[in-house]
Amino acid sequence: MIGGVAVLAVAAIGVTVAVVGIPNRGAAPEQEMIVSGAIEQPATNDSFEPRARFNMSLYSIDDPNSLWVVVNKLRPFDPPSFEPSGLVPVPVPYVNYAQLQEVASDAVVRMFADFESETGHQMQALSTYRSYAAQQQVYGGNDLLTARPGYSEHQTGLVIDIDAIPRTCSLQACFADTPQGSWLAENAWEYGFILRYPDGLTDITGYQFEPWHYRYVGIELSTEMHETGIQTLEEFFGLPAAPAYN
Ligand SMILES: [Zn+2]
Incomplete structure (x- = not known):
């Protein structure tokens, strides 16, 4: 100078x-x-x-068909039996038959392929879209572990629970320490996904740490949350914390 x-x-x-x-x-x-x-x-x-000004109202957070819909213990589906349109089979290895909205399915395929080529490890879909009726079967009565029917983010068709191949630490906190879990935590945002239930934020999300549960929100929002360090949809959109049902 x-x-x-x-x-x-x-x-x-x-x-x-x-x-x-x-x-x-x-x-x-x-x-x-x-x-x-x-x-x-x-x-x-x-x-x-x-930074380019982020458009907070690009998509609705209330419409269950929206990429940004926020579902939690205070924000159930309306109607409770809502079914997303445009579900497609997800062409990746799976434990339970895998179906997602097409945009999320495409992102899963890219993410799984990149993970495999970068690390030599593999992962699979454990649980994806779940209907209201399927959630009735899944709900186990512990509100910190599973959502009540009509309140599960899986009902959006934008959520995937991910498992290692071979299965390791399935649906357990130790999944975070597997090659799959640690890679996802670092890279999933680049594919439009967020870790929906981060460690230590149960008072906001209402759920225990779920290092396997990824929510597709699209690359704009996942990037903005990554760059701002805001981890939950509740905080990002200024919504009330949802630790419990009303
Ligand atoms: Zn899940």
């Missing part, structure tokens, strides 16, 4: 220091604007580009 002084705000330790004579990587956006015409910008200096 020629004859310029950039003020670098060091937010983490709360001090301000003057930086002289180095490229202005890390300068606050307003200083960036002031000096940007006067110096040569480093080719990789994109870390302070303003």
Whole structure:
């Protein structure tokens, strides 16, 4: 930098220091604007580009047909027997017959293929779409572990419970430590999925840590949640925490 002084705000330790004579990587956006015409910008200096404004109302969070529908213990399906349209068979290995909305199915296929090619391991669908009637069979009476019929996110056709091949830590917290579970935690957002019931957030989601349960929300929302670090749909959309049924 020629004859310029950039003020670098060091937010983490709360001090301000003057930086002289180095490229202005890390300068606050307003200083960036002031000096940007006067110096040569480093080719990789994109870390302070303003983020495109995220459209919070791109999809409904109330319509059960919406990619962003939020289903929890305070937000049941209406009608309770709602069935999504456009379910297709998911062409991946499965434990229970696998059906999802087509957009979610396509994302699962890509995600499973990339996982296998990157790691040499395999995974399979354990549970996908479940109808109201199927949820009646699944509900075991423990509200922290399974949803009551009419309240299960699986009824959207946008949710997959994932299992390792061979089966390891199925539906257990230790799935998080398998090659499958750890890869998913790191990479699923790139395919439009979020880990819907993260560790330590039972007071918000109403469910124990489920490192196998992934919800398709589309790449826009999964990316935004990844980049902002907001883990739950309830927090992201400013909805009440849903630790229990009314
Ligand atoms: Zn699940």
